[in-house]
Amino acid sequence: MIIFRYSKLGGAEYISHLDTLRHIGKTLIRAKISVEYSQGFNPHMQIYLSPPVFVGLKSRSEYCLVETDEKAQSFIEKFNRYSPKNIKCITAFETQKKHKIAGLIDSAEYIFFCENKFDTNKILSQNEIFVDLKGVSKDIRNKIIDLNFVTDNVLIARLSFGNDLLRADIFAKYLTDNFTKVLDYEKTEAFISGKRPEDCLE
Amino acid sequence: MVLDEILKTVEKPARYIGGEYGERDLVWNKFNCCICFPDVYEVGMSNLGIRIVEESLMQVDGVTVDRAFTPWEDFGNALRENKIPLYSLGLKKPLKDFDMLGFSLQFELSYTEVLRMLDLANIPLLSCDRDESYPIIQGGGPCAFNPEPIADFFDLFVIGDGEEVMQEIAKLKLKYDSKAEFLQAVSTLDGVYVPSLMQVNYGDNRLISGVSGKTRVKKAVCRDLDSAVFPNSMTVGNIEAVFDRAVIEVMRGCPRGCRFCQAGFLYRPIRFRSVETLKKQAISLIENTGFDELSLNSLSTGDYPCLLELLKELKKSLPKTQIALPSLRVDSFSEEFTTQSRKSSLTFAPEAGTQRLRDVINKDVTEDEIERCILRAIETGITSIKLYFMMGLPTETDEDLDGIVNVVYKIRELYSKNRKMSKSLRISVSCSTFIPKPFTPFQWERQITKDEFEQKIARLKEKLFVKGVNFSWNNFEVSELEAVLARGDRRLSKVILSAYRSGAHLDAWSEFFKPEIWDSALKEHGLSASDYTREHKTDEILAWDFVDNIVTKDYLLKEKEKAYSRTVTGSCFNGCKGCGLQKEYRCKL
Ligand code: SF4
Numbered sequence: 001m002i003i004f005r006y007s008k009l010g011g012a013e014y015i016s017h018l019d020t021l022r023h024i025g026k027t028l029i030r031a032k033i034s035v036e037y038s039q040g041f042n043p044h045m046q047i048y049l050s051p052p053v054f055v056g057l058k059s060r061s062e063y064c065l066v067e068t069d070e071k072a073q074s075f076i077e078k079f080n081r082y083s084p085k086n087i088k089c090i091t092a093f094e095t096q097k098k099h100k101i102a103g104l105i106d107s108a109e110y111i112f113f114c115e116n117k118f119d120t121n122k123i124l125s126q127n128e129i130f131v132d133l134k135g136v137s138k139d140i141r142n143k144i145i146d147l148n149f150v151t152d153n154v155l156i157a158r159l160s161f162g163n164d165l166l167r168a169d170i171f172a173k174y175l176t177d178n179f180t181k182v183l184d185y186e187k188t189e190a191f192i193s194g195k196r197p198e199d200c201l202e
Numbered sequence: 203m204v205l206d207e208i209l210k211t212v213e214k215p216a217r218y219i220g221g222e223y224g225e226r227d228l229v230w231n232k233f234n235c236c237i238c239f240p241d242v243y244e245v246g247m248s249n250l251g252i253r254i255v256e257e258s259l260m261q262v263d264g265v266t267v268d269r270a271f272t273p274w275e276d277f278g279n280a281l282r283e284n285k286i287p288l289y290s291l292g293l294k295k296p297l298k299d300f301d302m303l304g305f306s307l308q309f310e311l312s313y314t315e316v317l318r319m320l321d322l323a324n325i326p327l328l329s330c331d332r333d334e335s336y337p338i339i340q341g342g343g344p345c346a347f348n349p350e351p352i353a354d355f356f357d358l359f360v361i362g363d364g365e366e367v368m369q370e371i372a373k374l375k376l377k378y379d380s381k382a383e384f385l386q387a388v389s390t391l392d393g394v395y396v397p398s399l400m401q402v403n404y405g406d407n408r409l410i411s412g413v414s415g416k417t418r419v420k421k422a423v424c425r426d427l428d429s430a431v432f433p434n435s436m437t438v439g440n441i442e443a444v445f446d447r448a449v450i451e452v453m454r455g456c457p458r459g460c461r462f463c464q465a466g467f468l469y470r471p472i473r474f475r476s477v478e479t480l481k482k483q484a485i486s487l488i489e490n491t492g493f494d495e496l497s498l499n500s501l502s503t504g505d506y507p508c509l510l511e512l513l514k515e516l517k518k519s520l521p522k523t524q525i526a527l528p529s530l531r532v533d534s535f536s537e538e539f540t541t542q543s544r545k546s547s548l549t550f551a552p553e554a555g556t557q558r559l560r561d562v563i564n565k566d567v568t569e570d571e572i573e574r575c576i577l578r579a580i581e582t583g584i585t586s587i588k589l590y591f592m593m594g595l596p597t598e599t600d601e602d603l604d605g606i607v608n609v610v611y612k613i614r615e616l617y618s619k620n621r622k623m624s625k626s627l628r629i630s631v632s633c634s635t636f637i638p639k640p641f642t643p644f645q646w647e648r649q650i651t652k653d654e655f656e657q658k659i660a661r662l663k664e665k666l667f668v669k670g671v672n673f674s675w676n677n678f679e680v681s682e683l684e685a686v687l688a689r690g691d692r693r694l695s696k697v698i699l700s701a702y703r704s705g706a707h708l709d710a711w712s713e714f715f716k717p718e719i720w721d722s723a724l725k726e727h728g729l730s731a732s733d734y735t736r737e738h739k740t741d742e743i744l745a746w747d748f749v750d751n752i753v754t755k756d757y758l759l760k761e762k763e764k765a766y767s768r769t770v771t772g773s774c775f776n777g778c779k780g781c782g783l784q785k786e787y788r789c790k791l
Contacts, residue, residue: 011219014209019216019441023223026438026492056210082492084223084438169210 001067002075003101003201004092007060009186012086017052023084024049024064030082033075036067050101050190051162054169058186060090061108063101063197091198099201107145108161109189110168113153115181120147120155122179131174140166140174161190208280216440217243218277220291224437224491228292232264233376235302236290236337240315241710243271247443250451250499251343251364252306257433258365262372268292268300272315273322275708281322288322297323301375302338304368305356307345310687311680311710313352316341317702320355327699329357329398334381340371346395347421347468348640348746351687353397354695357385360393361749362421363454365431367393393422400748402692408733410691410743420750423787427454427473432483435490447495447526448487450480452512456501457774457791459781460553461564461765462595464639465501467753471787472774477512485519497526505775507791548579551590554598555605561768562597564761576613580620586628587613593658593675594636594650596765603658606631607665614670630672633662635681638735639688640746641753643761648737649685652678679717683709686724686734691745697723754782 006024008015015023025045028035037043046067053059070078072092079089123129129141143166145158155175159166172182192200209215237256239246246252252269259267268290273281281288287296297303297319305316317327320339326332329339341349342360349359360367371388378384389396396416405411424430436448455472456465475483484496496516500506504527516525552572554560560567579587591606610629617627635655638647650658655678666673687694701723708714724730738744740759747755757780764771771779775791778784 011216011221014215014219015440016214016216022442023438026223029492029494030489055215056206084440085221085225 001065001095001098002070002072002092003063003065003095003099003197004072004075004079005090005198006062006064006083007088007090008062008086009058009060010086012084013056013058015087016055017049020062020087021047021049023087027079027083027087028066028068031078033066033068033070033078048100048102050105051165053187054167057168060186060188061190063105063190065095065099065101067098093198093201095201097202099197101197101201103162104192104201105190105197106160106162106164106193107158107191108187109191110157110159110171110185110187112155112157112168112172112175112182113184114155114175114179115153115183116179117149117152118179120149123147129174131170133170140170144171156188158191204284205286208277208284208286212276212280213274214243214441215277217271218273218291219440220294222291222437222440224435225292226260228266228268230293230295231266233262233302233372234266234268234295234300235259235304235372236268236270236295236297236300238297238303238305238316238319239269239271240305240312240319241272241308242274244439244441244443246271246306247437247439248445248449249306249308250449251308253433253436254431254451255304255306255342255364255368258369258431259372261431262369262376264376265372266293268295270297270319272312272319272708275714278318278322278707287324288319298325298336300337302340302371305339305341305343307341307343307349307352309710310345310351310684311715313345313687313698314702314706314709316352316355317699318707321702327702328354330354332357338375338381338384342368344465344468345688347464347749347751348688348690349395349397350402350692350745351690351694351698353692354699356397357381358388359395359397360422361395361419362393363424364393364422365424367391367422389416391422392420395419395749397692402745404693410745412743413748417748418750419748421468421752423471423752424454424473425787427451428475428479434483434486436487438491438493445497446493447497448484448491448493449497449499450483450487451475451500452480452498452503452506452509453500455789457505457789458502458566459564459761459771459773459779461562461643461761462553462592462636462639463501464642467641467758468751469501470751470753470781470789471783472789472791474506474508474790477508477515480512481515481519484516484523488520488523494522495524495526496520497528499528503527505773546584547586547588548576548584549588549590550575552609553590553592554595554602555591555607555609556602558768559595559598559602559605561770562765563595564765564771566770566772572609573612573616576616577620580617581622583622585623585625586630588630588632589613591631591633592636593633593662594655596636596644596647600661603661604665606633606662610666610671626670628670628672630674631666633659633673633675635676635678637681637685637688640744641749641751641758643758643765645689645744645758646738646740646762649682649735651735652682677712677715679720680709680712680715682731682735683717683720686731689734689738689745693727693729696727697729700726752783752786757781 036046048065050063128139130137143160148156256267338357346359374387385396388394400415403411453474455469706719
């Protein structure tokens with residue numbers, strides 16, 4: 001089995017989760033990477049994606065598990081030769097276990113490009129932060145794990161993901177409403193208990 | 203950045219981003235053409251015609267071809283509010299920058315979308331308001347055979363097969379800078395109609411009294427389909443297309459000659475591709491796209507003479523690919539095909555409920571054949587059957603409507619006697635209203651009125667609203683508008699423009715279609731739907747008479763007479779019927 005990490009940029013961020021799955025499937029067929037199929041009346045490819053991100057989120061850290069005997073290096077080369085222009089494999093590793101990546105990823109890191117720097121302690125020192133989510137006021141404080149400005153405009157944020165998701169667009173709006181205008185953002189890493197999947201899954 | 207903000211808020215933003223797998227890397231060229239499809243992305247991405255034209259244009263030196271689809275309402279409004287002109291998907295260039303926009307006209311109800319696309323691109327809608335700085339606006343596809351209702355918006359139309367004549371047009375555009383010179387030059391080609399070079403006069407009786415200028419346009423015909431341009435790859439849509447699969451065209455034209463079917467007459471002569479060519483095209487399409495389904499397209503694929511051989515070859519070369527056979531006729535439905543597919547549903551179109559009416563329309567399929575086919579389907583384990591009928595056909599009586607009910611009841615009876623599955627049978631019956639179309643033997647017929655429509659539906663409802671049967675029908679106003687636009691003349695350009703200005707758009711989508719707008723637009727210009735849905739006299743000048751479809755009017759008249767005397771002509775497979783084409787072309791049957 002292979003777990004690979006891929007990016008959705010340059011427009012591909014607007015391709016939905018289901019369509020992404022469809023494109024990965026077609027890429028594997030074009031690349032002639034042999035993949036296991038499920039049994040039954042309507043067999044489908046054994047491929048599993050990391051949890052869905054909302055349409056429009058640029059990402060460099062999406063993951064996918066494929067049931068195949070292909071070796072990691074040749075997988076990367078073949079995949080990228082046949083994948084859509086803006087869905088590209090960044091890295092891949094072989095694994096023996098059918099990890100349920102959709103359920104494992106629990107936090108993610110993002111880059112927020114901001115108009116101005118501000119003191120992130122103004123956020124991190126609070127005990128609760130209520131924002132309006134479709135008419136319901138919700139506390140998002142414990143979903144904000146870490147915040148760091150690396151330059152005057154670039155904020156790296158670690159936010160909760162998976163079951164306890166804090167969407168990047170909601171956080172961006174919170175920043176814009178209260179601290180600084182967010183110009184753009186993208187998802188850069190995904191973590192399982194603080195580690196990247198390629199560093200912790202075997 | 204603004205565009206990004208918009209994309210984040212609209213439905214299915216991947217329709218508007220381009221960058222599809224299989225898309226060529228485009229560069230701005232000497233002649234730049236954008237193929238425009240006046241329906242949404244997922245509908246247009248399934249269209250084979252635009253891909254063929256695209257491929258053929260790309261083969262001309264100095265030519266670049268891009269594409270654009272009509273935006274859904276949300277994206278269109280956002281473009282307008284933010285003053286972003288409609289752009290092409292490949293190069294992301296405003297449509298206004300292209301040398302030519304080629305509209306694919308598949309369906310009369312997309313006419314307002316042509317206007318909306320031009321409008322969103324900031325291009326004047328009327329050809330007389332466009333100077334040299336604007337692109338040439340060209341139309342093609344089945345609706346171009348009667349282009350008169352939209353004549354005021356277009357600079358030229360391609361009538362007939364596009365693959366060869368589009369190349370000639372591109373070459374002439376590279377040669378002539380001036381629009382007038384270019385239009386003059388292309389107007390000499392077979393298949394090219396330049397509306398500004400023909401004038402239409404109307405008499406006191408509101409009928410066409412004559413035409414002047416260049417008054418004859420012969421359709422373009424691609425003589426050798428086997429060697430004709432065909433794309434060896436296709437783009438895979440960012441979102442799933444309506445038909446998300448690879449497509450090959452096994453034949454063009456249809457030997458059946460059903461008297462209501464416009465496509466059957468427009469696409470004559472009958473031409474086939476060889477098994478060898480099709481196999482090559484299929485393999486390369488599947489390899490280049492990764493699709494797991496291949497559709498063998500044509501108007502009547504069951505009539506392709508080498509179908510079994512082709513299926514065998516495809517099974518050998520593409521063992522994992524599902525083969526789809528759309529438009530399979532009842533009588534060509536054989537066991538070999540059913541066992542090929544794992545589908546649990548069967549679709550077919552007897553079109554009329556009684557043998558008498560099927561004879562009238564020259565649909566030569568018998569009660570027996572229908573029964574045999576249903577039996578075979580039941581034996582293979584089919585549990586759902588979709589039936590398509592037409593109502594309002596010439597000479598139709600209540601007895602014919604009852605015939606539809608009888609067919610349905612008969613199928614239920616066959617199923618209960620022969621069922622293989624424990625599941626109960628689901629039958630869906632879909633009835634559309636007959637639309638008289640140009641270039642068919644029924645081109646002079648009238649369309650039924652709303653009152654008649656309601657009576658007929660009521661009669662069918664009474665007997666078809668039963669358990670296990672799902673009866674549906676088309677909206678009358680939609681069929682009426684389609685009839686008006688299909689047989690329309692030039693006066694309708696003003697009507698279409700008024701309807702568009704009053705808010706008509708995305709008419710092909712029921713949630714947007716507003717019949718009141720069309721009603722008042724017709725009235726505003728002193729017209730009514732009945733001017734077009736009425737019976738036409740066989741000696742009156744028809745709006746589309748100037749187009750030479752090569753099938754003669756005499757032949758159509760003879761066919762009309764045979765319809766009324768319930769005489770079946772049968773299929774061209776039993777011998778050439780002398781429709782007129784035989785003088786210039788040879789149908790290889
Ligand atoms: S020329 Fe003859 S064989 Fe060909 S379409 Fe006409 S009637 Fe049929």
